[in-house]
Amino acid sequence: MLVAERLTKTFASGNRTLTVLAEVSFAVDTGATCAIVGPSGSGKTTLLGLCAGLDRPTSGTVWLAGADLNALDEDARAALRAQHVGFIFQSFRLIPTLTALENVMVPLELQGERGAHDRAATLLDRVGLGDRLDHYPTQLSGGEQQRVAIARAFIHRPAILFADEPTGNLDDDTSHRIEDLLFELNREAGTALIVVTHDLELAARCERTIRLRGGRVVEEMGDSHWEMGAEASAA
């Protein structure tokens, strides 16, 4: 489903070059779950952005749903995301001017699919918000907002879901409920799940874990069959 090969990302900072990610390689199968962990600044979010086609690597390749992201222009990558990718963000990223229902409908509407309203209502009911369809994000609690975001992420049945610190802004109880929901839906839909997190408990619920430090993969855990990049394994 996802193959990253020797991904490197550098930034020019003044007259020196800052390497944020160095030669990272891994692969994730359909339906697999994978956590990316590491301290702040280790390159987790950068890696997520590259894998989802939100940014271009300085070198290396990403294969997502069978497509080489380097070969696609911005609009083609957007089309690929619309079809195959779901997102969950730490700060929920709901569109403040849309109701819960409308937020969930967006991915389907982007693809011009019919029946968005009913499917979104069903899914919101599934995440326990059947009575909050017409509420705006500001009228929902953090946990409720993240549940809307999860419904939005699954509505178009993506092949792969990227979650960036999905419980980072939530208290423990709410976090656990959100995690349960996430993994439940993931199982039901057979979606590959990539979770970037500080939360080792959350990481432990994934089948595999990649630990990053200073832009390099320093450890892998779980029953993986992914390969570490040459540089990363050397480190």
Added chain:
Amino acid sequence: MFVPSLAWRDSRRMRRRLLLYVSAMALGVAALVAIRSFGENLETALATQARDVFGADLIVWNWGNFNDANEAFVDSLAEAHSGTVAREVSTPSMALFPQSGGTRLIQVRALDGDFPFYGQITTTPAEAADTYLDDGKALVDAALLLQYDAAIGDSIRIGTEQYQIAGQIDGITGQTGIEALVGPRVYVPLDRLDRELLRFGSRFTTSAYFRFDAPGTNADAILTAIEPQLEAMDLRGDSVGSAQGDWSDALGNLTRFLELVGFIALLLGGLGVASAVSVYVRQKADTVATLRCLGATAGQTLRIYTLQALVLGFIGAVLGAALGVAVQTLLPRVLGPFLPVTVETAFVWEPVLQGLGVGVVVALAFAMLPLLAVRRIPPLRALRADARARGIDLWRGLLILLLIAGIGAFAWMQTGGDLRAAIGFPAGVIVAFGVLALAAKLVQTLARRLVPKRAPYAWRQGLANLYRPGNQTLVLLLTLGLGTFLLMTLTVVQRSLLAPIALPDDGEGRPDVILFDIQADQREAVADLVREQGLPLIDEVPLIAMRLTAINGRETEDIRLDSTDERPDWALVREYRSTYRAHTEDSEEVLEGAMVPRVPADTAVIPVSVELDLANELGVGLGDRLTWRVAGRPMETEIASLRRVDWARVQPNFFVVFPEGPLDEAPQFGIITTRAGTPERSARLQRAAIERFPNISAVDVGLVLGLIEGVLGRVAFVLQFMALFSVGTGLVVLAGAVRIARLQRIAESVLLRTLGANRGQVRRILVAEYLFLGLLAALTGIGLALLGGWALATFVFETPFVLAWEWIAGTLVAVPALTIAIGLAGSRGLLSRPPLDVLRAEV
């Protein structure tokens, strides 16, 4: 479907705020729609009322009397086309109201026949207009009767003839308010006109008005056919069609010029839209990034917000068009005094649609400037708040060029294809905007560097608000500053125009009564009369009528017929009224050469002094030869000096001044100037003069200055009315800017209050910010206006630049006060919001 439905949903909570901003467009569109609608209605009125205004089908006229050949031609023309003729002699003259003793320079129209054939003279009593000719009585302007406390049935004396006043003139079809103001009219029968008024030197016209009743008679065609004969006899002709064309051109220029002034308001509105949308885009950046993550393309996100801008622009334009249709009904009141026709303010579709079109295009074009940035918001921003697009957006640069070209094209169309306007108008707009933008930058830099550390907290914070991120300093300085600039420039220029011709002070000894049309044999007696009244004889100026016949030996007729020679006809064919004297007046200055005071009477080539602008028009300089015909005799002259003349002085000024000697014995008439000092003494002198010398006229300088002031005041009022649209736009943009920045303000004020600031402190911060903004906008606007006013006064009107101190002071108070008032009104409720609301709000 995705784009329209998301555009609709996404705009939900911003609509009211955006609508206020888009209404900034409304005033500009209103100005355009109002003036265009009015222009259309004016055209219609001209087309339907032209004949009434003209009063006849055809006019043949001439300066001075008709000779026998002219008379014969008029008669034959009437006969050939079965027409009716009415003759008129029109001349300025003094009128005396014997009952009150009041005198005044008026325009006498001595008529013989049924003129006006079309349209009418409205009188009280109504039948007076039909009977005064047969009864040998006079019709007198209503204002004149009021001014001299005369009543219907009283007498009026013109020259040696005394008439009973048959009625007062309440209105004449086609006579503008301005005309009535400048030259009050008195109608008398031609056979009772005192012929002494038409003596040598008087400027009078003789006209023959034709009415053609035969069906199918085309006055325009007749005019074209008789053109060669008219030319040969030195007669002039006008037909209703040619007159309508002239009026149409003149009024078209007027409305097009006013549209340009209105267009400035529209551009300001456009800036307001650009500023609003730029804040909007900043607020929407996260939403855009999220949408991009979810798979929306750059084009889709751009279309969502473009559609919103388009719809809001359309709503703004519709609001403006509706307002414009309403404002149109005010325009006849504003422009009425300048119009020869009565304009019905009917609803016309075309200008409304044009206004809508221009409004939507301007709104969209200005909205696109910030909107283009939507394409470049990276999806990565959803993960990282600091992710942003890099590099220069070429499309934006292209759009700016297109906007400038569009402004130029608009100016080009408005001025009927004037290339200078097409370049000059956008250049002027860019310079004005540029100076204001520079001022805004300067202010921000200064505010950052020079904030006194010991100043009270509220003032420091208020000043800091001018340069903090998301500030609106630039757009507010642009809109408020430009509005102030327009209004102030008009005021300053009006002041400068009026200043040099202001009423003379007692100490200066300038003349305030000018007696003219004095025949040579009356000169001594008139001078004695002035002295008898105990008044000083300030100047006695002889006037000699002459025509230019050749320049450096080449006949003026020859020059006129040469199509490659661009010297203007007026300078070649006019009747020059020149004088002779040995000195220069204080209204003139010799720039080149020297005035020759006196030469022997029989000098073959006489050294003369020529006014600089005339010399330029004629393409002559020192040493060039001018040949004149004076009383049928050729006179050879050589330019010995060039003078600059301040024409704004109400005193006798001349294009050509001869030395004493050669013209002493030429047929001449004269002007005598004196200083009466008070209106009573002035009236006494005029009364005495007119009683003893009915043919001479007097100008009361005070009265003339009052008239000039009145006319300029009305012109200024029209321009100020248009400038108000810009000022109004500035205020709407201000209100919109306050509104759109409200969320940010609420967050700040609550945060400050959480940290311990009281409401008074928060309010003081706001007052300080708006005070600075208002003050700076006023200062920049005034600064630009002084610069522009000085440039206009010096280079265009060539008059000394005068400061309008009380207006400057007033503006410095009014603009900041308005800014603070609108700022505080828009921030209402901001101080009472509980912190919890803000914690939950989208900020």
